[in-house]
Structures are given as structure tokens and as C-alpha cells.
Amino acid sequence: MTGAVFRETTAESRTRSVPLAHLSLELGHLYMEDFEAGPERLREHFAEVAAWVPAARASAARRSRRPRISTCFLVDDYFSRFSTPAELLPLVLKEAERAGLTVDYLARESGCATAGRVEPAESVRQRLVEAPPVGSYGSRPPVSQTGWLANGQRSPVARNAMSEVTGWQPPQETAARMHSVFMDVELWSEQGPDGGRLWSCPFLAAVWQLARLGLLRHLGEPVLVPQPWDKDQFPDSWDQLPPLLQLEGAAEPFSAYRTCTLMPNRFLAVEDAVRLVLDQTAVDPEALAQVAERSAREGVPVPAAVAQRATYVFYEEPAPAFPPERG
Structure with a gap:
């Protein structure tokens, strides 16, 4: 049995x-x-x-x-x-x-x-999970809103007329080895059929x-x-x-x-x-x-x-x- x-x-x-x-x-x-x-x-x-x-x-x-x-x-x-x-x-x-x-x-x-x-x-x-760069302060909207995915931090810009003016700063790759190779990739645009996403x-x-x-x-x-x-x-x-x-x-x-x-x-x-x-x-x-x-x-x-x-x-x-x- x-x-x-x-x-x-x-x-x-x-x-x-x-x-x-x-x-x-x-x-x-x-x-x-x-x-x-x-x-x-x-x-x-x-x-x-x-x-x-x-x-x-x-x-x-x-x-x-x-x-x-x-x-x-x-x-x-x-x-x-x-x-x-x-x-x-x-x-x-x-x-x-x-x-x-x-x-x-x-x-x-x-x-x-x-x-x-x-x-x-x-x-x-x-399932996208962005890797936030070290020292980033959240000024960039998430990929779910922008449709753009990066491998680091863009060059910072002044956010309004009262912001402190600083010199140019380069973008930074999150996992750079000595020097950065920065990429910013567009994943979709709002130009698809019937106004939907175009991947x-x-x-x-x-x-x-x-x-x-x-x-x-x-x-x-x-x-x-x-x-x-x-x-x-x-x-x-x-x-x-x-x-x-x-x-x-x-x-x-x-x-x-x-x-x-x-x-x-x-x-x-x-x-x-x-x-x-x-x-x-x-x-x-x-x-x-x-x-x-x-x-x-x-x-x-x-x-x-x-x-x-x-x-x-x-x-x-x-x-x-x-x-x-x-x-």
C-alpha cells in the first residue's frame, strides 16, 4: 500500500x-x-x-x-x-x-x-530597477516617468533662477573604472499607435x-x-x-x-x-x-x-x- x-x-x-x-x-x-x-x-x-x-x-x-x-x-x-x-x-x-x-x-x-x-x-x-549613482539627490524623475534609463548621473544643472551658479561638472558612470562611459537610453516615446507607447x-x-x-x-x-x-x-x-x-x-x-x-x-x-x-x-x-x-x-x-x-x-x-x- x-x-x-x-x-x-x-x-x-x-x-x-x-x-x-x-x-x-x-x-x-x-x-x-x-x-x-x-x-x-x-x-x-x-x-x-x-x-x-x-x-x-x-x-x-x-x-x-x-x-x-x-x-x-x-x-x-x-x-x-x-x-x-x-x-x-x-x-x-x-x-x-x-x-x-x-x-x-x-x-x-x-x-x-x-x-x-x-x-x-x-x-x-x-521589472526595471534603476541603480542610483553615489551622491545623487533625486532631482531626476524615475524611468517610469521619463522613459529614459542611464548608467550614472547626468551633468547637474541649476534648477531655478535662484540656484547657486556653479561650474560645469561631467556626468559620472556608476560603475566607472578610472574613467566614465556615460549612457542615457530612451526606452520609449509617447508616439505609438492610438497615442500609446512606441518602444x-x-x-x-x-x-x-x-x-x-x-x-x-x-x-x-x-x-x-x-x-x-x-x-x-x-x-x-x-x-x-x-x-x-x-x-x-x-x-x-x-x-x-x-x-x-x-x-x-x-x-x-x-x-x-x-x-x-x-x-x-x-x-x-x-x-x-x-x-x-x-x-x-x-x-x-x-x-x-x-x-x-x-x-x-x-x-x-x-x-x-x-x-x-x-x-
Whole structure:
């Protein structure tokens, strides 16, 4: 006879875990002006990316003899929309295949803002925790009011006509090493559809990184869960596509212990801002614990700082260069 086992409901984990690869390798994070440039631009992009993929795979193999690696590609359908999925996505996959690359997962950037009934960007916004600089006196409104996030203290200014006039003082990075590298990042503006928020490119990219790292949750549930999709059947409307498609049935898990992003060097400033956001986001502690426990068990422990789990390869673009992102 087997005795019954009773557990407190609150003792059960409320944060659901996700499958994890060792590395999430992003093969592209392009904008509509790239697609407007035609197949030649995509061909050049994937040819350059293909040159760096073996190095990224070799780096993963240094940590695990049999690394699980999945690939992904992000399409901007948030700031602008060009063509249709039926016309554009087969071209993307064709040019990737021409370069010897396979896209396991394809994502829509708008899914980082809204994914069904969940708003991933808003969930991350609520987890922002500003790091106040030493000696700050609270003159700057919080990020929840301004939509701006900094890694230190701006140059102080006189607050009214009666304030004491002082000489110029430089901004200060909170964790500076000898010299400061001060950043102030706009996360959103009040210019979105119907007067709502328009999320910035760096903020949506930070949401995307959290998803790829297996750390994005809403009420304990994973966000941006891959949906199986026939890569020969794309609709005419972007809104008919799930936020994240799994194109290869035998692909390794979408999320991973680490990420590597291969992209043009014009995105360098954007990704610096992404790391700032990650450094000031209070990630679900149980999701963090799940990843730490599983990676340690596999003998591939991850850095404690989430931002340090993301790596990049920035390649030089051929002329003419495209304008910077419009987020």
C-alpha cells in the first residue's frame, strides 16, 4: 500500500522552466531598408555571417563537447512593414540556404511588444530597477516617468533662477573604472499607435535577448514560445504569423544558456544600450535559478550577470551604408 503525499500548493514552483540549448545563434536582425535593398543585400549579409558562424560554434564547443546550438532570425515588422511574409520570408530562407545556413526559428520584432494577450515589453518595463549613482539627490524623475534609463548621473544643472551658479561638472558612470562611459537610453516615446507607447529598438532588443536566454516570463509562464510552422506556407499578412516560428522540427531549443548575435556594425550603439537595460532589469529569480542549476549540472556554468551571457560579432557593411535604426 502506497501512502499519499501531500504538498502545500505554494510550495510548488510557479515559474515554468523552458528547454535550453547551449547557444542561441542569431543569423540576422535586419530592418526594412535592408529588405528594400533587394536580394543582393541579403546575399551579402548571409555571406558575411556564414564566415563567422564556424567561430561561434567552435567557441561553444570549448565549453561542451556536444554543444546544442539553435539559430534564429529576427524581422522588423514593428517600426515599419515592407512587402508580405509570403513574398519576403521565402527570400530570406533562400539566401540563408545559399550561404549554407539554416534558420531554425524566425521571429517578428512586434512580438517583443505584443504576443497574443501578453505584452512582453511592458512586463520587462515593470521589472526595471534603476541603480542610483553615489551622491545623487533625486532631482531626476524615475524611468517610469521619463522613459529614459542611464548608467550614472547626468551633468547637474541649476534648477531655478535662484540656484547657486556653479561650474560645469561631467556626468559620472556608476560603475566607472578610472574613467566614465556615460549612457542615457530612451526606452520609449509617447508616439505609438492610438497615442500609446512606441518602444525603442534597444528596449525591444533587450526583451528579445531575455527570451533567447530563457529568462522572459509573464506570471511565471514563458513568453515567446515557438510555434511549429511549415516554411513553405507563409500568409499575406504579418498579423497572421505567430510571434515566433519554429521552422525546423529537429531544431535544438530556442532559448539557451548564452546568445551570440551576428550583425552589421551599425548596431553597435544599440547593443550597448541593450546591455545597459539588461543590467538594470530584475529578472524572475526562479527563472535565473533554474538556468544556473541546469547549466552547472551540465558543467557549463553561466555568468551571474545576465548581460555577460550575450556575445556579438559585428561585421563591416559594404558601401553604401544604410541609415541607423529609427526606433
